Amino acid sequence: MPGKDENGNPEPSEGKDYYCDANMVGGQWCPEFDIMEANQYAWHSTAHKCDDPTDKGHYNNCDRGGSCFQIAKQKLDGIYGPGTQYPINTLQPFHVKISFKETAHFKIEMTQGG
Numbered sequence: 001m002p003g004k005d006e007n008g009n010p011e012p013s014e015g016k017d018y019y020c021d022a023n024m025v026g027g028q029w030c031p032e033f034d035i036m037e038a039n040q041y042a043w044h045s046t047a048h049k050c051d052d053p054t055d056k057g058h059y060n061n062c063d064r065g066g067s068c069f070q071i072a073k074q075k076l077d078g079i080y081g082p083g084t085q086y087p088i089n090t091l092q093p094f095h096v097k098i099s100f101k102e103t104a105h106f107k108i109e110m111t112q113g114g
Helices: none
Strands: 032-038 042-048 068-073 095-100 106-111
Touching: 042 106
Parallel strands: none
Antiparallel strands: 032 042, 042 068, 095 106
16 A cells, blocks of 8 residues: 555545555555455455556556455355354354464464463
C-alpha cells in the first residue's frame, strides 16, 4: 500500500484511505497476505500474489482468491471448532504462531493448553 495509479501516483481508494488488495476492493490492486480470516468454526490464511508491477509500481491484476492456503475447519478436518471434542476448542484461549519461510512458504501452528 498505497495502491498506485498507472502513473505511479498514490491513488485514494473508495474510502479515501489508499487501501488496495488482491481483489481490488478499494479500487486498486496490490499483493496482500490474509493472516487471519476466522470465526469459531473456521480459520483461513492465504497469500495473494499479483502480476509483476509496471515500472511505476502499478499492478494490473492479482490472483483474487489466492493460491496457497492453510485452513482449519470444524467439519473438514475436525481439529478446530467450538467444544471439547476439538483439539483446538475455539471457546477457550489458544495460541497461533505463523512462520514465514523462503518466498511463498508459510506455516501456521495452533496450540492450546500446552
